[in-house]
Each structure stands twice: as C-alpha cells, then as structure tokens.
Amino acid sequence: MLLAGGAHALMGGWGLALTAASAASASRGGFRFDPASTLPWAAPLILAAPIVGYVLVLGSVRTRRGAANVALGTVVVMLAATLLVAWARFRQGGAYRAAYQWVNIPVAFTGDQRFQGFGIDLSLRIDHVTLVALVVVLVIFVACLMWHRVAGRGEQGPVRFQVNVLLLVLGAAGVLVSGDLAELLAFWLLAGIGTYLLLGHRWGTEGAGQRSRIALTLPFLGDVALLCAVGLLYSRYGTLGLDSLTPVLTTTLGVGLKSLTVAAVLLFAAVAVRACVWPFTAWQTGTVDAPAAALALAAGVWPIMAGILLLRTRPILDAAGVQGPRIVLYTLAAAAVVGPLLALVGVELRRSILLASSGAVALGLLGLTYRESIAVAFTAVLAVAAARTAGLLAGAVAAGAMRTVDLRATGGGWDRMPRTSAALLLSAAVVALAGLETAMLRPRSWEWIVFAAGLVLAGVAIFRPYFAVAHGELRRRRAFEPLRVHEVQHVVTESALACAVLGLAAVVAGFFTPWVGFLGAGGHAVGAVGTYVLWVLAPLAGVAVAGLAFWRQKDAGLALGARLGDLFGVLWEQAGGLYDRFFARPGGRIVGAVEDVGVPAVESGIGRALTRAGGLAGLAEQGLSWVPAVLGVAVVLAVAFGLLTQGLKP
Numbered sequence: 001m002l003l004a005g006g007a008h009a010l011m012g013g014w015g016l017a018l019t020a021a022s023a024a025s026a027s028r029g030g031f032r033f034d035p036a037s038t039l040p041w042a043a044p045l046i047l048a049a050p051i052v053g054y055v056l057v058l059g060s061v062r063t064r065r066g067a068a069n070v071a072l073g074t075v076v077v078m079l080a081a082t083l084l085v086a087w088a089r090f091r092q093g094g095a096y097r098a099a100y101q102w103v104n105i106p107v108a109f110t111g112d113q114r115f116q117g118f119g120i121d122l123s124l125r126i127d128h129v130t131l132v133a134l135v136v137v138l139v140i141f142v143a144c145l146m147w148h149r150v151a152g153r154g155e156q157g158p159v160r161f162q163v164n165v166l167l168l169v170l171g172a173a174g175v176l177v178s179g180d181l182a183e184l185l186a187f188w189l190l191a192g193i194g195t196y197l198l199l200g201h202r203w204g205t206e207g208a209g210q211r212s213r214i215a216l217t218l219p220f221l222g223d224v225a226l227l228c229a230v231g232l233l234y235s236r237y238g239t240l241g242l243d244s245l246t247p248v249l250t251t252t253l254g255v256g257l258k259s260l261t262v263a264a265v266l267l268f269a270a271v272a273v274r275a276c277v278w279p280f281t282a283w284q285t286g287t288v289d290a291p292a293a294a295l296a297l298a299a300g301v302w303p304i305m306a307g308i309l310l311l312r313t314r315p316i317l318d319a320a321g322v323q324g325p326r327i328v329l330y331t332l333a334a335a336a337v338v339g340p341l342l343a344l345v346g347v348e349l350r351r352s353i354l355l356a357s358s359g360a361v362a363l364g365l366l367g368l369t370y371r372e373s374i375a376v377a378f379t380a381v382l383a384v385a386a387a388r389t390a391g392l393l394a395g396a397v398a399a400g401a402m403r404t405v406d407l408r409a410t411g412g413g414w415d416r417m418p419r420t421s422a423a424l425l426l427s428a429a430v431v432a433l434a435g436l437e438t439a440m441l442r443p444r445s446w447e448w449i450v451f452a453a454g455l456v457l458a459g460v461a462i463f464r465p466y467f468a469v470a471h472g473e474l475r476r477r478r479a480f481e482p483l484r485v486h487e488v489q490h491v492v493t494e495s496a497l498a499c500a501v502l503g504l505a506a507v508v509a510g511f512f513t514p515w516v517g518f519l520g521a522g523g524h525a526v527g528a529v530g531t532y533v534l535w536v537l538a539p540l541a542g543v544a545v546a547g548l549a550f551w552r553q554k555d556a557g558l559a560l561g562a563r564l565g566d567l568f569g570v571l572w573e574q575a576g577g578l579y580d581r582f583f584a585r586p587g588g589r590i591v592g593a594v595e596d597v598g599v600p601a602v603e604s605g606i607g608r609a610l611t612r613a614g615g616l617a618g619l620a621e622q623g624l625s626w627v628p629a630v631l632g633v634a635v636v637l638a639v640a641f642g643l644l645t646q647g648l649k650p
Contacts, residue, residue: 036088043098043124045081046134046177049074050170057163064158071162072145075169079138086131095127097179097243125179125242128519129311129378133176133304136382139502140300140389141169147393147495148293151400151488155291161201168194168297175305181230181240184309188270191305192223198294199287215290218283222273226309229266232259233316242312249319257321264317264324267309268331275306277335277362278342281355288350288405292396299354300389300499303361307381310368317369328369333447335362336435336454343461347407347558349395349469356461357388360431363454367438375519379510380434386503387430391462393496394423398469401485404477407465408558412474416485419493421470426500428466430507432459432539437510439535452538459542467550468558 053074061067089096100122145165148155155161171191178184196219200212234240236255237248249260273280276299284299310317317324336359343355361384367377397420398413399405413421435458439451474482487493509515 038084039088039096040098042081042084042088043096043126043177044100046078046085046173047122047170049077049081050166050173054163054166054170057159057166061159061162064153067159067162068145068149071165072142072149074166075138075141075145078169078173079135079142082131082134082138085126086135089126089128089131095125095130097123097125099123099179121180121183123179123183123241124177126177129375130176130308132519133308133378133382134173136386136502136506137172137176137301137304138169140297140386140499141165143389143495143499144293144297144300144393147296147492148291149491151397151492152291152293155201157201161198161291161294164194164197164201164294165297167191168198168301170194172301172305176308179242181233181242181245181313184312185226185230188226188274188305188309189223191301192219192274195219195298195302199283199290199298201291201294202289212287214286215283218280219273222270222280225266225273226270229263229270232263232266246315249315260316260320261324264313264320265327267313267316268324268328271306271310271365272331272335275303275361275365276354277332277358277365278339278355279335281339281342281358285351285354288348288354292393295350296389296392296396299357299392300385303364303381303385303388307365307368307378310365311374311378314368314374318371325369329366329447332362332366332369333450335359336366336450337457340454340457340461344464349399349405349407349410349465350392352407352461352465353388353391353395356458356464357384357391357431359454359458359461360384360434361388363435363438363451363458366450367435370438373438375516376437376510378519379506379515380438383430383434383503383506383510386499386506387427387434390423390496390499390503391427391431393499394420394427394493395465395469397488397492397496398424401488402469402474403480407468409477410469410474411472412482412485413470416474416482417487419487419490419497421466423493423496423500424466424470426497426504428462430500430503431462432542433507434503436535436539437507439538451535455535455538456542456545459539460546461542463543463546464550467546468554471550472554 053070057067057070061070085096148161152161168191171187171189171194174187175184175191178187196212196216199215203212230240233245236259237245237252239245239248273283276284284295288295317328339358339362340356343352343359346352361381364377364381364384367373367380370377398410398417401417401420402410404410413424432455435451435455439448439455474485476482
C-alpha cells in the first residue's frame with residue numbers, strides 16, 4: 001500500500017508539474033510547451049527521485065520483483081528528468097544554478113566576515129558536461145539493473161541489493177550536480193558507502209570478508225584525502241562554492257603556492273583512488289567475485305565521478321605550483337602503461353578487463369589536465385566507463401555459460417554466444433580507441449611516448465580476453481560439455497550491448513567539432529580534434545599483436561600469462577610476509593605493550609602523584625591560612641616576572 005501510494009504521489013507530482021508548466025505557457029498567450037518552465041522542479045527531481053525510491057524500497061518492499069521494479073522505475077524517472085533539463089538547456093551556454101538553504105548558523109560576531117557564519121546550502125550546478133555525464137551514468141544503471149533482474153535473480157539479499165543501488169545512484173547524481181565542494185564531499189562519501197555495500201554484498205565466508213575489507217580500506221584513503229582537501233580550502237578561503245572559489249585562489253592574502261599544491265595533490269589522490277587507476281586498482285580487482293552487476297556499476301560509475309571532480313577542481317591544479325601538475329602527470333603516465341601491463345599477467349577474465357581498461361581511464365584523466373583537450377578527454381572517460389561496464393557484464397555472461405573465468409578454458413564464443421561476443425568486441429574496440437582523440441591533441445615533448453605506449457598496451461591487453469572468449473576451441477572438461485553452452489536471454493545480452501553501443505557513440509562523437517563545442521559551452525576550453533591519422537596505428541598495432549599472439553601460440557601465451565600471474569602472486573605473498581614480520585608484528589607488539597603496560601603504569605603514576613599532591617595540600621591548608629598563602633604565591637610570581645622581563649639582567 002505504501003509502495004502504491006508513493007508511486008501514485010510521484011507520478012501525480014510529475015503530472016501536476018507538467019500541467020502547471022503548460023498553464024503558465026498558455027497564460028503567456030500560447031499553448032506551446034515551454035521546457036524552460038520545468039527547470040525549477042525537474043532539476044531537483046534528479047535528487048528527489050532516488051530518495052523517494054530508497055525510502056519506498058527500504059520501508060515497504062519485501063519481494064525481489066517489487067524491489068527491482070521500484071529501483072528501475074526510480075532510475076528511469078531520473079533519466080526522464082535529466083533529458084527534460086537537457087531539452088531546456090540545450091541552446092543555453094551557461095550553467096543552470098539553483099540553491100536551497102538548509103543550515104545557516106551565526107558562530108561569531110568579530111573577525112573575518114567569511115568565518116562569522118556557518119551555512120550549508122543544497123546547490124545545483126548543471127551545465128552541458130553534467131547533463132551528458134548524468135545521461136551516461138543513468139544508462140549504465142538501467143543496463144546493470146536490467147541485467148541483474150534476469151542474470152542475478154539467484155543472488156542473496158535481492159531487496160538489499162536494490163537498496164544499495166539506489167544509495168549509489170543518489171550519491172553519483174549528487175556528485176555530478178553539486179555546486180559546492182562540501183556538498184560534493186557528502187555525496188561522494190554516500191556513493192562510497194553504497195559501493196562498499198554492493199561489493200561486499202556476498203557475505204558469510206572468510207573470502208567475502210577479506211574482499212569487503214579491501215573494498216573499504218583502500219577507497220577510504222582517497223575519501224580522507226578529499227576530506228582533508230576540502231577542509232584545507234575552507235580554512236584558507238572561507239568558501240567552497242565552485243564558482244566563488246576560483247576568483248580568490250590567487251588573490252587571497254596569506255595563501256601561497258604551498259597550500260594550493262597540497263590541496264591539488266589531495267584532490268588528485270581522491271580522483272586516482274576512486275577512478276581505480278594503478279596503483280589503486282586492488283579495491284576492484286580484489287573484489288571480482290562480487291555480484292557482476294555491482295562490480296560493473298563500480299567500474300563504470302566511479303571513473304565518471306572522478307573525472308567530474310578533476311574537471312571541477314582544475315582551477316586549483318592550474319593555480320598550484322609546478323610540483324602539483326608534475327605529480328599528476330607522472331602518476332597518470334605510469335598508470336596508463338603499468339595497468340595494461342599487469343593485465344597481461346594472469347588469466348582471470350574480469351581482472352584482465354579491469355586492468356586493461358584502467359590504462360584507458362588514465363589516458364582520459366591525463367587529457368583532462370590539458371586546457372585545450374578538456375571536452376575531448378571527458379568524452380573519452382565517458383566512453384571507457386560505458387565500455388568497461390559492457391565488458392564486465394558480457395564477461396560475466398560468458399564465464400557463467402562456460403563455467404570458468406580462466407582464459408585458458410574459454411573459447412568458441414562466436415559459434416555459441418554471438419551476441420555476447422559482439423558486446424565483448426565492441427567494448428574492447430572502445431577501450432582501445434578511447435585515448436586516441438586525446439593523443440591527437442597532445443603530440444608534444446615526451447608525452448607522445450606515453451600516449452603511444454598506452455594505446456598499444458591497451459589494445460593488446462583488452463583484446464586478449466576477447467580473443468580467448470570469442471575465438472578458438474572450447475574444449476571439453478570434466479563435468480563440462482561444450483555442446484551445452486548457448487546464448488542467454490536477450491535482455492541480458494542487450495544490456496551489455498547497450499553500454500557498448502553507448503561507449504562507441506561517445507568515441508565517434510568526440511571526433512565531431514559540434515559535439516566538442518556543445519560540451520565546451522559551459523565555459524570549458526575547446527580544442528579541435530587533430531588530424532594526425534598516424535595515431536590510429538597505435539591501437540591497431542596493439543590489436544594486431546594480440547591477434548598474432550592468439551592465432552600463433554594461444555596456449556603458450558596464456559600459459560605464460562598464468563605462470564607470470566602465479567609468480568606475481570608468490571612475490572606478493574612473500575612481500576606481505578616480510579611486511580608482517582618486520583613491520584606489522586613489531587608494531588603490533590609495541591602498540592600492545594603501550595596499551596597493556598605503558599598506559600596503565602602512567603595512569604597509576606599520575607594518580608599516586610595527585611594523591612600525594614592532595615595530601616601535601618591538605619597539610620599546607622592545615623598549617624597555613626589561605627590569605628598568607630595567596631600573598632606568598634603572588635609575591636613569588638611578581639619577582640619572577642620582574643626578573644624575566646626584557647631590560648632586566650640577573
């Protein structure tokens with residue numbers, strides 16, 4: 001009953017708003033629908049819809065199908081509101097801004113006026129980049145929910161899964177539309193909680209517990225870095241608004257390059273950790289056994305949020321000293337090369353897709369650091385996010401049908417699972433081509449080496465699992481008959497195909513100047529896509545190397561990757577043992593000794609000293625009256641002050 005009432009109220013509000021907008025348009029002398037009149041309620045609906053859906057699922061729904069319907073309907077309503085806002089703002093170059101006061105408390109009446117009050121406003125800042133990012137994120141959510149509705153029907157806790165998805169979509173939408181860094185931080189942490197609950201959805205075993213700890217510990221470091229950056233910026237400038245912070249970055253007295261550099265590095269740390277680029281990939285590669293839809297959501301949504309954070313805080317990076325941009329450049333350059341290299345180590349399907357696509361994400365984020373390639377680079381980030389979601393969903397379907405995640409035991413995808421293989425092919429092509437547009441804009445100094453190496457390695461690493469799954473022979477194994485492998489239901493494969501097509505559309509759109517101009521209409525820098533066609537040879541060379549290695553020596557190549565993965569695992573365990581022996585255990589013993597012996601000893605010593613001091617005070621009180629005692633103390637202090645004052649010498 002509560003579900004029906006909430007849904008009726010939501011749809012009723014939608015209808016009343018449309019009626020009011022039409023009436024307002026008619027009162028101005030016409031009956032044409034004016035999309036601009038819907039902005040005051042359509043923009044807040046992007047955040048209000050997931051809150052309503054979250055409350056409905058959490059408080060009333062008790063069935064798997066009902067929870068899935070409410071969650072999917074909520075995301076569809078958000079997508080409709082986003083498209084309506086995009087319709088209204090399509091020809092408007094500036095950002096749409098709205099603020100709703102929540103907390104406003106005076107805390108002081110003297111001092112700097114910026115710090116005399118404490119206020120929290122729910123501010124919305126929606127430009128063309130935000131709208132495109134919202135559409136891509138919500139399409140990813142719809143695809144993953146549709147996929148999980150069929151392929152994940154056997155997962156434990158179906159209602160709990162939908163609740164956590166709604167929590168993540170609320171946080172993601174809030175991060176994208178936030179106009180204030182404090183508000184962005186709140187939604188960022190909310191999305192982090194939802195991600196942790198999704199990646200730790202399967203529980204009850206020791207392995208699941210260890211994976212959930214990985215999903216909590218490493219991302220928490222990035223979230224703390226963002227919290228420290230926000231606190232540092234507020235302590236220096238007294239404002240966290242994205243529009244009000246930029247003009248005062250270099251004009252505030254007492255704030256130098258050191259503070260700006262520290263803030264820029266902390267912000268980038270949050271971006272790098274949550275975007276899951278090397279060396280921060282463990283929180284996703286270590287949780288590949290989570291539900292496939294949950295892993296796909298985390299892998300697809302967080303790069304977009306990280307890209308938005310880097311895009312919004314670019315003025316801080318530009319105003320910082322030379323150390324900040326260098327740290328960002330070197331870290332992303334290393335991640336673009338090392339991530340795909342690590343994807344070649346091992347034969348786990350999902351881990352290979354994540355690591356290979358992390359290099360493409362690093363290339364996209366690297367392009368966001370250049371002023372003239374912002375729009376193109378952000379399009380590349382959107383393309384990789386959608387493509388890696390498609391790859392993980394299609395890979396999960398293939399692994400389920402072939403009953404293995406080992407690339408050595410897969411094959412025959414085009415014969416038995418053509419739609420799944422097509423989704424893998426499209427996603428691999430998008431990942432290989434996504435960094436191409438940014439590379440065409442930055443052919444200077446030594447950076448072209450990074451882009452070339454990253455494109456080649458991304459092509460090799462991402463097409464390696466595709467060739468292993470889609471081509472070759474699917475061999476018979478114990479208790480496994482290849483003839484039983486067949487294509488799954490259309491809704492499952494179409495969800496993966498939809499994300500792959502979305503990523504391909506983003507890659508193609510990045511080559512068109514009108515699209516780049518549309519994204520740059522909100523005040524972002526625009527650079528025309530270059531015509532350096534030789535850059536196409538880099539991803540093609542990667543694809544050729546992967547294909548040649550597969551057709552010539554499939555078994556030997558995969559066996560080499562497996563041996564390297566085993567060796568890497570042994571080295572990792574040995575490094576962990578050394579760390580535990582020389583750092584963790586001694587540190588634990590020291591902490592235990594301090595807590596068990598040192599702290600009680602100090603507390604007892606202080607207690608005895610206070611007891612003795614109390615006894616001496618009692619004796620003094622009995623022997624002396626309080627007036628002479630006070631006068632004596634005053635005389636002693638006066639003499640000491642006079643001797644220590646400047647101008648007097650002993």
